[in-house]
Amino acid sequence: MALYGAVSSLRDITRLLEISMTVLSEPLVAPKYGKWTQLVLGLICMASISSPQYVWTLLTRPLTEKLGVGLAELQVTFSLLIILQTFFSPFQGRLVEKFGPRLLISIGTILAGFSWVLSAHINGLTALWLVYGGMGGLGTGIVYIGVVGLMVKWFPQQRGFAAGAVAAGYGMGAILTTFPISLSLGSYGLEQTMTVYGIIFALVGFLASQGLKLPPTAAPQPASQNVAQSAKQFTSREMLRQPLFWLMFAMMAMMSTSGLMVTSQMAVFADDFGISKAVVFGMAALPLALTIDRFTNGLTRPLFGFISDRYGREKTMFIAFALEGVAMTLWLACSDDPMLFVLLSGVVFFGWGEIFSLFPSTLTDTFGSKHAAANYGWLYISQGIGSIFGGPLAALLYQHTQGWHVVFSCAIALDFITAGLALLVLKPWRARFISKHS
Template structure:
């Protein structure tokens, strides 16, 4: 006699695989990597666009501002659409819009055309994918949200490492128009294919059908109800503080490195500024799953206190050793290591507090803090520098914001959230 074995049909085997949280994490990571290039390799295209469009740099950089503002300020609406129509349809659309933003920008003949393609379509497309993937991960990993969100956020922060050198090489060999068309198509294809496998967890789908609204013990809260709670606005203020600090560094680093006299100094055979930027990209990605993993075990607010405090100390040390090229490079990496974790800690804490059913839309509202931070850390920080003639006041403001967020996390958010969850149960 031979032992009988039961084999699932190919369609059922495929469905079983797609309902593995690790497969979902991999697909979400691929989606994030596919849409990371518009933000992180924009600098490679500024020179050819300037030559083609014959505009000033300030006018060209409006494109990047449009990309970031639309990605963040429209995120509540984008999150609602993902919750309403499902991740597969909306993330497919987001990947398509992201790819089209590059393909169409290759054909433009005016800076306004660039605003409408690279800026508008790119901002809407990347925003849909970003909030959609984060919203899925907090649902698939209810007991390890910090790690899962950190992994996909790291994919967005570090994904462009895969494309930076190929795009740079293609620009030299093929020109910017062919490069945009080719890589735009590649982004769309990879993102759209990965999006086809994305699913909402079956446990959450059944809970919603039963009228429960969440697969965990936390009661799910609708966005409008969440917006009436002091806890949400405290988290919004804290994320704005931390976003301002990090985005000030991202947007102004070239300017203050030159002012400090270290931009072109040689460190280990490389110019200090590009070396620092390279290290920063890795530490900015590494910190997201690492601190997310720590928060799953140590607690969200405890981890925030450690990470945000580290950011404040690193910024203080960076300012005091600003004229030492080696320390400038090393401390820049520590600064980003203390900053990038906000993209795993805040969405995890928000979902822990307000439940899973409306997680994507709810995070969309919180993610708007990133847009406000880009304004405060960009033009407002530049105005402070212009008025004072020194970067020291700018750094001091950022250090105070980081330290305040750390204190608020441990001594205000932690007890406030504990009382709120006790009332919910």
């Protein structure tokens, strides 16, 4: 019964998928797209799937009121979104490599967009888990893994920048939608807002994905001269046997926990801190902070990726991860000041978002580019682990302690521990590993 209101939309999705498969079976009209065009198209695809994660915090209050559930139960939806986005990513990466980026990424954008359309018409928590978390997570996972895996193949000399640029589309795409969705929720309500924007997301992503393709294999480009890269092309099975991979996995999981705690809970602790009703620079503080966050979260990805291409992955990790730890410490200390809350939130996201350029480029440098999409799919599971600790478990810890100080303290500790691991453990270990396989 919870899905009753969404049944009619399934027919529309079926018809759209039939049309999509017909279109995708035809040859691309303009096949000579270069790598920079591929980068732009990939960025647009990523932007089209960003709102389900990064605008989620605006939906938590309306959804808890509509469904009559608690925050911890509702946050399971967010965790499912990330878990399905990440835990199936190795399989999704294999599919992208087997059937090509155009087909799989097209399907992913449609699934992600219409997860909003269906979620607008449901009236039960379980249905929300299945549609928003399950369907949306699978769709966004296909697009994310497919686009990042494609870019590290097109840009062997600029992997950090390329991975960061398309990841910026995922981090910054919600800039265009945060204020409109916030205003639409107040003016038109939850159902109409999610329906309209879901259709827009699906359409934009589907159209952009039609130009994606693999790079030519006849003339491979030389690897970067600034960053050490392994000569061996590891399969996923071979990579999973390397302890070095599991160090990277643990580090990304710790950083994901810290960042996703903020992403999923920000509207709640902003309300507790008395910020949600404040006005900064003539604008509502929370939507302004979220918009600034989307910008800095996107900017940091190509910027730190660019820096890492020239000065080394691990040094860049240390600086960025320590920056987030410092910023979160100051953020908590200044939580009662609306202006500082808004400004420091941008710095926090600036110190977190670069994990989506530094880790995929480091992984590809270490284990090769031939199986880049599938290999990164395995590493990307760490994001799902982070969503569990940063989402419902952080909410439960907040409810148990009746405050945010313990939650923030755990996140800050993870930031500094990961920064130390990057410089003291990952750097020398990876140097020995690449020297052995060069």
